[in-house]
Amino acid sequence: MGWRIGVDSGGTFTDVCLFEEDTGRIEIWKTPSTPDDPSRGIGDAVEQGLARVGGRMAELTFLGHGTTVATNALIELRGVKTGLVTTQGFRDLLEIGRQKRPDLYDMMADKPQILVPRDLRMEVPERLRWDGSVETPLDLEELRNAVRQLREQGAEAIAVCFLYSFMDPAHEAAAGAEIALETDDLFLSLSNEVAPEFREYERLSTTVVNAFLGPVMQRYIRRLETRLRNGGLAIAPHLTQSNGGVIGFETAARFPVRTLLSGPSTGVVAAQAIGEAAGIDNLITFDMGGTSSDVALLENRICKRTGEADVHGYPIKAPMLDIHTVGAGGGSIAMVDSGGLLKVGPQSAGADPGPVCYGQGGTRPTVTDANIVLQTLNPIEILGGRMAVERDLAVKAVDDLAKQLGLGLHETAQGILSVATANMAKAIRVISVQRGYDPRDYALMAFGGGGPLHAARLARELEMKRVIVPPTPGTLCALGLLLTDLKADFAQSRLLSLSPEVFADIADGFVALEVQADRWFGKEGIAEDRRRLIRTADLRYRGQNYELQVPFPCGDDDAANLGALVANFEAAHRQRFGFVVDGEAIEVVTLRIEAVGLVERAGLKLENADVDRAAAVPFDNRDVWLPEAGGRVACPIFRRSDLQFGDTLEGPAIVEQMDTTTLILPDMTARVDGHLNLILETTP
Numbered sequence: 169m170g171w172r173i174g175v176d177s178g179g180t181f182t183d184v185c186l187f188e189e190d191t192g193r194i195e196i197w198k199t200p201s202t203p204d205d206p207s208r209g210i211g212d213a214v215e216q217g218l219a220r221v222g223g224r225m226a227e228l229t230f231l232g233h234g235t236t237v238a239t240n241a242l243i244e245l246r247g248v249k250t251g252l253v254t255t256q257g258f259r260d261l262l263e264i265g266r267q268k269r270p271d272l273y274d275m276m277a278d279k280p281q282i283l284v285p286r287d288l289r290m291e292v293p294e295r296l297r298w299d300g301s302v303e304t305p306l307d308l309e310e311l312r313n314a315v316r317q318l319r320e321q322g323a324e325a326i327a328v329c330f331l332y333s334f335m336d337p338a339h340e341a342a343a344g345a346e347i348a349l350e351t352d353d354l355f356l357s358l359s360n361e362v363a364p365e366f367r368e369y370e371r372l373s374t375t376v377v378n379a380f381l382g383p384v385m386q387r388y389i390r391r392l393e394t395r396l397r398n399g400g401l402a403i404a405p406h407l408t409q410s411n412g413g414v415i416g417f418e419t420a421a422r423f424p425v426r427t428l429l430s431g432p433s434t435g436v437v438a439a440q441a442i443g444e445a446a447g448i449d450n451l452i453t454f455d456m457g458g459t460s461s462d463v464a465l466l467e468n469r470i471c472k473r474t475g476e477a478d479v480h481g482y483p484i485k486a487p488m489l490d491i492h493t494v495g496a497g498g499g500s501i502a503m504v505d506s507g508g509l510l511k512v513g514p515q516s517a518g519a520d521p522g523p524v525c526y527g528q529g530g531t532r533p534t535v536t537d538a539n540i541v542l543q544t545l546n547p548i549e550i551l552g553g554r555m556a557v558e559r560d561l562a563v564k565a566v567d568d569l570a571k572q573l574g575l576g577l578h579e580t581a582q583g584i585l586s587v588a589t590a591n592m593a594k595a596i597r598v599i600s601v602q603r604g605y606d607p608r609d610y611a612l613m614a615f616g617g618g619g620p621l622h623a624a625r626l627a628r629e630l631e632m633k634r635v636i637v638p639p640t641p642g643t644l645c646a647l648g649l650l651l652t653d654l655k656a657d658f659a660q661s662r663l664l665s666l667s668p669e670v671f672a673d674i675a676d677g678f679v680a681l682e683v684q685a686d687r688w689f690g691k692e693g694i695a696e697d698r699r700r701l702i703r704t705a706d707l708r709y710r711g712q713n714y715e716l717q718v719p720f721p722c723g724d725d726d727a728a729n730l731g732a733l734v735a736n737f738e739a740a741h742r743q744r745f746g747f748v749v750d751g752e753a754i755e756v757v758t759l760r761i762e763a764v765g766l767v768e769r770a771g772l773k774l775e776n777a778d779v780d781r782a783a784a785v786p787f788d789n790r791d792v793w794l795p796e797a798g799g800r801v802a803c804p805i806f807r808r809s810d811l812q813f814g815d816t817l818e819g820p821a822i823v824e825q826m827d828t829t830t831l832i833l834p835d836m837t838a839r840v841d842g843h844l845n846l847i848l849e850t851t852p
Contacts, residue, residue: 180458413655642827
């Protein structure tokens with residue numbers, strides 16, 4: 169037996185989680201990321217992590233990787249020069265969009281940059297009708313001329329999106345074959361492969377984003393795979409998708425748009441497994457990293473999925489976990505805005521130069537610097553002593569900001585944390601209150617490098633009574649890579665009025681999707697007994713403009729299936745909107761299949777209580793500035809490694825470990841459960 173390894177590459181740190189298959193041993197490691205070449209940081213992190221446990225790359229039986237390469241390239245607009253080929257008359261759809269203003273009352277709001285300028289958007293004669301029948305055949309000669317023009321203008325990637333191609337992909341397939349004959353060095357993105365669903369603008373946007381990021385992702389994956397192979401890796405590595413599953417490197421290189429939520433999705437997967445082991449069904453996850461915070465809601469241990477999202481201003485149609493992101497992380501920069509008010513984020517100091525206290529040239533105070541000033545974070549060293557910090561630099565940076573605000577040093581530092589907490593609370597309200605869920609009915613699971621440090625205050629802001637801090641919260645996304653399965657999603661848009669008569673058409677649609685799923689299973693080498701198919705459908709009332717994704721019944725009785733499907737839709741509609749419309753016609757819009765290839769997973773061990781063991785004692789005390797305690801207070805400091813099943817701590821207290829720090833506020837208690845989770849609860 170060998171080692172299984174998960175690697176999560178973030179904007180500030182790269183996290184590693186190792187699982188030894190024959191013993192169940194779990195080890196973690198954390199190193200600074202390398203933004204100039206993320207593959208170098210990942211290779212170094214894997215080598216260091218294996219060296220720490222005496223393992224070798226050749227002994228790995230699984231390597232899963234979560235990345236922010238595609239996300240950061242889209243945010244920073246570091247994609248390639250991209251061309252577009254579309255149906256005649258539709259070249260400006262990318263710019264027209266839905267003619268909606270996201271910020272209705274903001275006269276100064278900036279629209280996201282158009283990824284394909286107008287001179288690189290080419291039209292060709294072709295046209296399908298709404299039912300997929302051909303109105304105008306594809307003009308191959310005009311297509312060749314368009315491709316030649318794009319090549320002459322230096323395009324490195326081409327997106328092809330024809331009207332109604334999701335009904336019949338023949339025109340796009342012919343165009344793709346012709347483009348491949350014309351050139352073999354351009355990245356090609358076909359909408360019927362990337363997003364074979366209705367809504368022309370969203371499908372076009374997704375296809376263009378995929379092309380824009382394609383060569384960037386291809387180069388990154390090639391560098392990383394070469395580095396890993398040269399290091400002795402003998403197995404096929406995998407990369408995380410936005411839907412919480414993993415795919416092979418080849419698929420990720422072809423469809424980078426599926427990896428836009430690669431990093432945070434596995435944290436949700438790990439939270440689901442930990443919640444199940446701990447017997448907690450309803451969770452809100454809070455993943456705070458160096459650049460941003462990601463939140464998600466799990467009801468009955470299941471995170472809702474969505475087929476459409478807005479990623480940094482660009483509509484994306486791709487299956488993904490319903491995760492909401494806000495620009496509030498440990499590296500988020502605090503500043504005074506034009507109105508003289510304190511603002512935190514979304515700009516981040518990242519890994520280089522990082523927070524001021526890192527001593528790497530940063531000059532603008534961050535959330536991490538505020539914690540160093542208040543000494544809720546160790547003011548001398550972090551990462552278990554592997555990284556020294558310089559508190560005097562943080563004090564100077566925060567004090568400079570304090571002078572601009574006319575406040576004291578500690579009040580300003582605490583103000584930075586309060587603003588960041590408000591930003592994170594707003595994100596949680598988006599996925600809970602605004603969708604009909606009361607956060608007070610949920611436990612908050614905190615992870616990421618900064619999650620446990622800010623979770624107690626965030627829970628108090630939202631009136632949540634319980635916080636769960638897993639044993640390795642700072643590397644939970646890496647652990648999630650060892651708990652997830654291989655996954656792929658297939659969809660087909662079919663606008664049908666729901667009735668017993670259309671079930672034959674629906675069955676035909678699912679059969680077509682199952683053929684695609686079987687092809688994917690075979691390509692990934694997944695054994696028959698490890699294959700699972702999950703059916704869902706997007707439904708809406710006739711006249712509505714947006715759909716709800718609900719489970720599709722799989723029984724043999726069509727009448728019973730129809731009743732169950734209607735019940736699923738009405739329950740989802742009542743949850744989201746608060747009502748149902750009796751007697752209103754329901755439409756089936758899109759059929760979906762999630763193909764799951766089950767893999768061996770890392771297990772979560774249950775500890776036995778040691779009744780004879782003495783209670784944990786603090787290894788240090790530190791003066792910490794806590795407004796909840798009236799100001800400066802002598803706070804006991806515990807090592808997480810010293811805590812065992814059954815231990816109970818009274819706040820205020822701080823628990824330190826290599827990958828994070830947990831703050832326990834006054835009037836809170838923390839106990840260690842059988843899976844070594846730290847459970848924080850408000851004292852009645």
